[in-house]
Amino acid sequence: MIPALGYAAHDASSPMAPWRFERRDPGPGDVRIEILYCGVCHSDLHFVRGEWGPIKYPQVPGHEIVGRVVAVGDAVSKYKVGDTVGVGCLVDSCRSCGSCDEGLEQYCERGNVQTYGGVEKETGRPTQGGYSSEIVVDERFVLRIPDGMDLASAAPLLCAGITTYSPLREWKVGPGSRVGVVGLGGLGHMAVKIAKAMGAHVALFTTSPDKAADAQRLGASEVIVSRDKAAMRAARSSLDVIIDTVSVAHDLEALLATLKRDGTLVLLGGAPTPHSSPSAFSFIMGRKRMAGSLIGGLPETQEMLDFCAQHGIGADIELIPVQRIDEAYERMLKSDVKYRFVLDMATLQG
Ligand code: NAP
Ligand code: ZN
Ligand code: ZN
Numbered sequence: 001m002i003p004a005l006g007y008a009a010h011d012a013s014s015p016m017a018p019w020r021f022e023r024r025d026p027g028p029g030d031v032r033i034e035i036l037y038c039g040v041c042h043s044d045l046h047f048v049r050g051e052w053g054p055i056k057y058p059q060v061p062g063h064e065i066v067g068r069v070v071a072v073g074d075a076v077s078k079y080k081v082g083d084t085v086g087v088g089c090l091v092d093s094c095r096s097c098g099s100c101d102e103g104l105e106q107y108c109e110r111g112n113v114q115t116y117g118g119v120e121k122e123t124g125r126p127t128q129g130g131y132s133s134e135i136v137v138d139e140r141f142v143l144r145i146p147d148g149m150d151l152a153s154a155a156p157l158l159c160a161g162i163t164t165y166s167p168l169r170e171w172k173v174g175p176g177s178r179v180g181v182v183g184l185g186g187l188g189h190m191a192v193k194i195a196k197a198m199g200a201h202v203a204l205f206t207t208s209p210d211k212a213a214d215a216q217r218l219g220a221s222e223v224i225v226s227r228d229k230a231a232m233r234a235a236r237s238s239l240d241v242i243i244d245t246v247s248v249a250h251d252l253e254a255l256l257a258t259l260k261r262d263g264t265l266v267l268l269g270g271a272p273t274p275h276s277s278p279s280a281f282s283f284i285m286g287r288k289r290m291a292g293s294l295i296g297g298l299p300e301t302q303e304m305l306d307f308c309a310q311h312g313i314g315a316d317i318e319l320i321p322v323q324r325i326d327e328a329y330e331r332m333l334k335s336d337v338k339y340r341f342v343l344d345m346a347t348l349q350g
Contacts, residue, residue: 001025002032005348006060006132007322009048015326016048016131018348019058023136024123028075031142033085038130039064039156039315040341041186042247043270045329047117051272055117062130062343063089063115064158066151076139084151086143086305087135088158089295091115091127095140103299105141131322133348143302146309153314156186156340157305160315162296164191164243165304167266168198170293171241175199180242180258182226184211184218185332187245187268189316189339192218194304195243197311203239205255208335218316218339224258226251232258237286239263249275252290256282264289315340321347 001022008019026032044061046052065087069079079085092113093105100108113121116129145154164187173179177200181191184206195202196219203222204215212223224231235258242255246269255265256278267290282288296304308314316339320328328341 002134002136004133006128007325007348008058008060008128008131010058012048012050019060021058021060021128023134024120026071026073026136027122028073029138029140030073030136031069031076031079031085031139032071032134032136033065033067033087033142034070034134035065035067035130035132035345037066037152037155038062038343038345039159039186039317040325040328040332040343041159042332043159044129045332046247046270046272052270056126059116059126060128060130060132061116062132063087064155064160064342065115065130065135066145066155066158067135070134072139078139078144079142084145086145086154086158087115087130087137087141088143088162088301089115090298091118091137091141092121102297104297106294106297131325131343133345141298143298143305146306149309150314152319152342152344153317154305154308155342156190156315156317157308158301159295160186160190160340161194161308162301162304163187163268163293164245165194165307166296166300167241167243167268167293168195169300171264171266173198173200173241177201177241178203178239178260180205180239180255181220182242182244182255183246183269184208184215184339185245185247185335185337186315186340189218191243191245192220193313194308195219197307197313203235214338226254237261241266243268245269247271249273251276253278253282256288256290259286259288261286262288264291267292315342317342319344323347
């Protein structure tokens with residue numbers, strides 16, 4: 001076993017604290033990665049605070065990992081020592097069901113293995129995430145970070161990037177599309193940048209009017225303050241698809257009204273409590289749909305990284321020492337993130 005140091009939740013409410021644990025010894029197909037940066041996703045907070053149900057502690061969160069390969073198993077063919085790589089939300093899946101065969105490992109029919117909070121097949125122990133010194137992952141679940149990318153601002157692409165890229169591709173966003181993005185946080189700001197790079201017209205819905213100038217700089221052509229009823233009325237029937245990244249229950253009916261005929265509202269946010277159900281007429285009048293989308297599979301994640309490299313896209317980040325994680329969580333709860341916290345793992349030993 002390899003000794004590792006992480007920052008872990010020890011229960012649902014205490015501050016995060018350093019924790020020594022062990023990574024498995026690399027097998028023939030494994031890559032051992034020294035972690036350089038790890039993004040802070042709102043899912044980390046939902047999960048460690050038990051908002052999605054009870055969990056086992058201690059738990060190291062983090063699934064936006066960028067690092068350097070320090071060792072590879074004998075059978076590893078894609079990576080070598082010194083390569084810059086990423087690990088996202090998945091570290092394993094059954095590898096043989098229909099979804100896995102299609103490269104949609106996130107929807108593995110036998111259950112995927114998430115980077116934290118899952119069960120490691122090799123050891124039967126809980127998986128532990130990227131707020132840590134290193135990680136050992138099968139090469140099939142490792143991504144290549146394209147040359148020239150800023151590594152700290154690439155980290156959030158591993159979750160926020162792919163989670164927004166995947167539905168934009170699924171709903172065939174391109175030149176001429178009119179895309180709504182709800183919430184300018186980690187996911188939302190990536191959705192704005194990526195939809196803009198795909199050639200779409202982007203309208204941002206926000207509860208924070210002071211984010212308007214940033215939204216325009218990031219690529220939004222319109223900013224709609226969602227609590228302003230007149231502004232919401234003016235946006236009626238204007239959008240083809242809406243990417244909703246809000247982390248709490250909110251008014252979906254008002255958003256459905258801004259879709260054009262045949263438009264789709266895609267829910268990404270993992271609100272811990274149910275949304276109030278929209279009226280049937282919100283869908284009937286205009287043949288509208290509501291859908292969800294979960295992160296992305298490995299092939300599409302690599303495609304997204306290459307797309308972002310080609311378009312010069314990274315996250316807008318605040319790089320912080322790992323010791324400031326609790327403050328980052330509190331600011332995230334106040335929608336005060338510009339627009340993703342990234343932990344500098346070099347500070348872990350300090
Ligand atoms: P985040 O950075 O905290 O952003 C969420 C944004 O939602 C806020 O910045 C805020 O934007 C808006 N918001 C907050 N409270 C609101 C309220 N009461 N009403 C309306 N809008 C509100 O979070 P994130 O990391 O982007 O994650 C967003 C959600 O997606 C989380 O629930 C997370 O668990 C989930 N997620 C899902 C997947 C997936 O695969 N589906 C993957 C990753 C994350 P404004 O200030 O602009 O209003
Ligand atoms: Zn995430
Ligand atoms: Zn599978």
